[in-house]
Amino acid sequence: MNLSIVYSTQQTNFQAATFSGELEANLSKITGYGYNGVELAIRDPHLIELKELEQILHKYKLKVTAIGTGQAWGEEGLSFTDPDPDIRKAAIKRIRSHVPIAEKLDAVIIIGLVRGILKPGVSHPQAMDWLREALQQCSSVAKEHGVRMALEPINRYETSLINNVNQGLDLISDVGADNFGLLLDTFHMNIEEPNIEESIRLCGNRIFHFHVADSNRWYPGGGHLDFGSITTSLFTTGYTGFISGEFLPYPDGDTAAKNNIKYFQKLLQ
Amino acid sequence: MNLSIVYSTQQTNFQAATFSGELEANLSKITGYGYNGVELAIRDPHLIELKELEQILHKYKLKVTAIGTGQAWGEEGLSFTDPDPDIRKAAIKRIRSHVPIAEKLDAVIIIGLVRGILKPGVSHPQAMDWLREALQQCSSVAKEHGVRMALEPINRYETSLINNVNQGLDLISDVGADNFGLLLDTFHMNIEEPNIEESIRLCGNRIFHFHVADSNRWYPGGGHLDFGSITTSLFTTGYTGFISGEFLPYPDGDTAAKNNIKYFQKLLQ
Numbered sequence: 001m002n003l004s005i006v007y008s009t010q011q012t013n014f015q016a017a018t019f020s021g022e023l024e025a026n027l028s029k030i031t032g033y034g035y036n037g038v039e040l041a042i043r044d045p046h047l048i049e050l051k052e053l054e055q056i057l058h059k060y061k062l063k064v065t066a067i068g069t070g071q072a073w074g075e076e077g078l079s080f081t082d083p084d085p086d087i088r089k090a091a092i093k094r095i096r097s098h099v100p101i102a103e104k105l106d107a108v109i110i111i112g113l114v115r116g117i118l119k120p121g122v123s124h125p126q127a128m129d130w131l132r133e134a135l136q137q138c139s140s141v142a143k144e145h146g147v148r149m150a151l152e153p154i155n156r157y158e159t160s161l162i163n164n165v166n167q168g169l170d171l172i173s174d175v176g177a178d179n180f181g182l183l184l185d186t187f188h189m190n191i192e193e194p195n196i197e198e199s200i201r202l203c204g205n206r207i208f209h210f211h212v213a214d215s216n217r218w219y220p221g222g223g224h225l226d227f228g229s230i231t232t233s234l235f236t237t238g239y240t241g242f243i244s245g246e247f248l249p250y251p252d253g254d255t256a257a258k259n260n261i262k263y264f265q266k267l268l269q
Numbered sequence: 270m271n272l273s274i275v276y277s278t279q280q281t282n283f284q285a286a287t288f289s290g291e292l293e294a295n296l297s298k299i300t301g302y303g304y305n306g307v308e309l310a311i312r313d314p315h316l317i318e319l320k321e322l323e324q325i326l327h328k329y330k331l332k333v334t335a336i337g338t339g340q341a342w343g344e345e346g347l348s349f350t351d352p353d354p355d356i357r358k359a360a361i362k363r364i365r366s367h368v369p370i371a372e373k374l375d376a377v378i379i380i381g382l383v384r385g386i387l388k389p390g391v392s393h394p395q396a397m398d399w400l401r402e403a404l405q406q407c408s409s410v411a412k413e414h415g416v417r418m419a420l421e422p423i424n425r426y427e428t429s430l431i432n433n434v435n436q437g438l439d440l441i442s443d444v445g446a447d448n449f450g451l452l453l454d455t456f457h458m459n460i461e462e463p464n465i466e467e468s469i470r471l472c473g474n475r476i477f478h479f480h481v482a483d484s485n486r487w488y489p490g491g492g493h494l495d496f497g498s499i500t501t502s503l504f505t506t507g508y509t510g511f512i513s514g515e516f517l518p519y520p521d522g523d524t525a526a527k528n529n530i531k532y533f534q535k536l537l538q
Contacts, residue, residue: 157426191460192485194492216461223463 001268002242004037004065005030005257024056029254031060034261037242038062039110043071044094045101054104064105065242066150066183066209067098070112079116080134081127081161088130091116095138095149103145108209108241110183111135111151117159127161132174139177150183150208155191164192165199172206185211185246186225196225197233207239212260213247219260220245228267270537271511273306273334274299274526293325298523300329303530306511307331308379312340313363314370323373333374334511335419335452335478336367339381348385349403350396350430357399360385364407364418372414377478377510379452380404380420386428396430401443408446419452419477424460433461434468441475454480454515455494465494466502476508481529482516488529489514496536 007026030038038057042048057064072078078091091114102109115131118124139149153168162168168182182203186196193199200207214223221227231243245260276295299307307326311317326333341347347360360383371378387396408418422437431437437451451472455465462468469476483492490496500512514529 190484194483194485194487196493214463215459216463218463224465 001264002037002063002065002240003035003245003261003264004039004063004242005035005245005260006039006041006068008041008071023053027056027060027062030257031062033257034265035257036061036063037065037244039066039068039242039244039246040064040107041068041071042098042101043069043075045097048101050101050104057105063242064107065244066108066110067102067105068110068112069095069098069114070110073113073116079114081116081119081122081130083119083122088134092134092137095134096141099142099145099147102142102147108183109138109142109147109149110209111138111149112154112183113159115151115159115161118161124160128171131161132171135171135175135180136177139175139180143177143179146179148179148181148208150181152183152185152211153188153192154185155188163188165189165202169203169206181206181208183207183209183211185213186220186227186230187211187213187215187217187247190215190225197229200230200233201237204237207234207237207241209241209244210234210239211244211246212264213245217248218250219247219256219263221259221263222247222250222256227263231268270533271306271332271334271509272304272514272530272533273308273332273511274304274514274529275308275310275337277310277340292322296325296329296331299526300331302526303534304526305330305332306334306513308335308337308511308513308515309333309376310337310340311367311370312338312344314366317370319370319373326374332511333376334513335377335379336371336374337379337381338364338367338383339379342382342385348383350385350388350391350399352388352391357403361403361406364403365410368411368414368416371411371416377452378407378411378416378418379478380407380418381423381452382428384420384428384430387430393429397440400430401440404440404444404449405446408444408449412446412448415448417448417450417477419450421452421454421480422457422461423454424457432457434458434471438472438475450475450477452476452478452480454482455489455496455499456480456482456484456486456516459484459494466498469499469502470506473506476503476506476510478510478513479503479508480513480515481533482514486517487519488516488525488532490528490532491516491519491525496532500537 072094098109153164156163189196214220215225216223341363349360367378422433425432458465483489484494485492
């Protein structure tokens with residue numbers, strides 16, 4: 001069973017990054033809870049000591065499943081759809097800079113909020129053009145290194161650019177790169193998908209990564225989603241990747257991480 | 270069967286007000302679709318011609334179930350929790366001004382976003398104090414006229430003041446007025462309640478009004494909520510009021526209104 005959890009390599013103000021701070025202490029805890037994977041939220045790859053990271057990952061037998069990049073948007077305002085061409089260029093450069101580390105770690109690069117929101121004065125078609133071009137550039141570089149990228153549909157309150165699976169699949173078709181797919185997140189799906197299981201089936205082999213949080217963004221079991229039915233649909237698509245926990249640290253990060261793994265160990269045994 | 274739908278008496282930019290514009294044409298349509306109730310979104314009662322409204326309501330055999338007041342916030346910025354005391358006073362005055370019309374129409378006054386959001390520089394406890402005081406003042410005036418007020422828990426993305434049933438029931442206890450209760454909305458409940466049916470049961474006879482929209486805020490049947498189970502819980506509390514549709518006008522307002530009533534006529538027959 002492949003279970004991972006989000007860990008932020010720098011301090012962050014993104015609440016759903018369950019663990020952050022001291023690397024070794026936290027990776028040790030994650031392994032101790034029973035996880036075999038970790039999803040790294042990395043704002044800037046230049047701030048990462050790759051050798052040290054690899055040693056610690058090896059020591060704690062953790063596979064890096066994916067690299068989250070949203071902090072570049074949340075903390076530096078970089079996005080693919082900013083009206084300022086310099087900001088768009090910087091965002092593309094930043095995502096490209098994740099490729100060598102993603103290759104080394106055999107991890108998927110996540111395109112979350114770095115796609116941007118619709119800024120005043122920018123039309124939706126214009127933003128989608130910029131987004132498509134940026135994704136084509138980045139996935140082309142990633143492809144040379146055998147790296148895959150996954151865009152996460154995110155609910156309407158956080159962005160108006162790609163909220164659901166249908167929009168995500170249209171974008172995949174427009175980008176036209178076989179190393180570009182989707183990251184599905186059950187919290188967002190609960191709000192946006194008419195039928196969660198059908199949307200999962202619709203994605204087929206384009207699901208490159210999978211996030212779990214319950215309907216209220218607590219650990220699975222904290223809300224009312226039917227994860228039995230959801231994971232059945234997921235595995236029916238042939239997905240063999242990780243189920244990666246990205247949820248709020250309630251009642252606290254440790255309890256949430258433990259409850260999540262307990263839940264899936266029981267569900268998937 | 271008591272089914273109603275939201276109608277805005279003034280043009281509004283609030284997307285979920287399904288019908289707006291010409292009064293008679295729209296109330297005629299609402300009756301024609303099979304509704305026996307209408308929920309009026311009123312920004313300012315002084316802009317309402319009550320006599321004309323009553324005549325049209327009578328002609329089309331429509332009961333006014335509730336008066337929505339959120340436009341005072343959305344379009345004028347009035348709220349119970351603004352740091353400016355004049356704005357707080359104006360918000361209280363506005364809600365009090367709904368009391369005579371609510372008495373005349375035997376309708377519940379809805380406290381939605383007029384409660385405000387947490388503005389910069391205002392602490393959560395401070396905002397909750399202002400909110401409690403405002404609700405005490407308004408419900409006291411309402412009580413003299415036999416009018417009930419219902420606060421709607423609203424999801425985390427729209428406000429940080431009262432997102433769920435537990436917080437709503439705590440506030441009811443603090444306000445301490447028997448004519449102050451809750452308006453439950455299934456779209457918000459899907460995001461915020463760990464278990465929708467249990468939260469409904471927990472409210473018991475404090476449910477003064479009930480909104481339906483599906484998980485994606487489309488008409489019921491457009492998403493994945495289990496309205497059979499939800500309405501069973503609702504009726505178990507003894508609720509005899511209206512099921513009031515407040516959803517996005519997709520694919521268009523008329524189709525949504527027709528699909529909603531078709532759905533509940535089948536479900537509740």
